[in-house]
Amino acid sequence: MSPEHRTETLGRAAAQYTERVQQILAEALDAEQDRIAEAAALLAERFTADGILYVFGSGHSHVFAEEGFFRAGGSARICPVLEPDHMLHVSAQRSTELERESGHAASVLAGYEIDPDTDTMLVVSNSGANALPVEVARTARDMGLPVIAITSRAYATASTQTGPKLHEVADIVLDNHCPPGDALVSVREDLPLAGPGSSVVGLALLNAMIVAAAEKEAEQGGTPRVFLSAGMPDAAEHNARIIAEMGPRVPHI
Structure with a gap:
């Protein structure tokens, strides 16, 4: 579809948004390929050692934990760190307040049997400046876990919040x-910009990393634990075997 046809069909703002998302996605996947490969190599090594990837994000970033968890084509070695007060469905306003406060990381990670010898932590924060995700990352490192981050360096650099940044x-x-x-287009000059891009791009980075890790694990002679869609042939039996194996390690299963 030509840009002109897209604008005519979708309207100017939506056409600009889809074009901008595609540009950023292509830029990120190209620029970050070495880091994706590095993260995938780390995960393949740790998955082969029976490790788990714990994923944490507060506010809208909690969708990364849910995206990676218990889904078709996804790794069974992903454990989401899900604390309702730090998500959106209990209180969006309160979750925003909490992610800017220090002192919650220990309680967020409590209850997960994290093994620093085999496990890895992924922390997602678009701004990379809020206290809670930074504190979770620092706590995980203090526990001995390697920490992967998905964030926007540009946002973190521009942020007026004090303290260390996730990157x-x-x-x-x-x-x-x-x-x-995290807003990409103007709908009118007197209005704020609209159209977030961090989830679209960040989730692609996440899944590229997981797929690359599975490939490396398979190349090394391992067997990646990947869920089948429940509607596919033999999915029930396939997934049941994985659940029996991974269930004791991943409490949300």
Whole structure:
């Protein structure tokens, strides 16, 4: 579809948004390929040792934990760190307040049997400046876990919040290349920009990393634990075997 046809069909703002998302996604996947490969190699090594990837994000970033967990084509070695008060469905306003407060990381991670010898932590924060995700990353590192981050360096650099930024704490940083404020298009001059891009791009980075890890694990002679869609032939039996194996390690299963 030509840009002109897209604008005519979708309208100017939506056409600009889809074009901008495609540009940022292509830029991020190209620029971050070395970090994706580095993260995938780490995960393949740790998955082969029976490790788990714990995924944490607060506010809208909690969708990364749910995206990676218990889904068709997804790794069974992903454990989401899900604390309702730090998500959106209990209180969006309160979750925003909590992610800016220090002192919650220990309670967020409590209840998960994390093994620093085999496990890995992924922390997602688009701004990379809020206290809670930075604190979770630092706590995980203090426990001995390698930490991967998905964040926007540009946003973190532009943020007025004080303190360390997520990209300064993590061992491996996947930059989503999204702009400060995470809004991509103007719908009218007197209105704020609209159209977030960090989830679209960040989730692609996440899944590229997981797929690359599975490939490396398979190349090394391992057997990646990947869920089948429930509607596919033999999925029930396939998934039941994985659940029996991984259930004791991943409490949300």
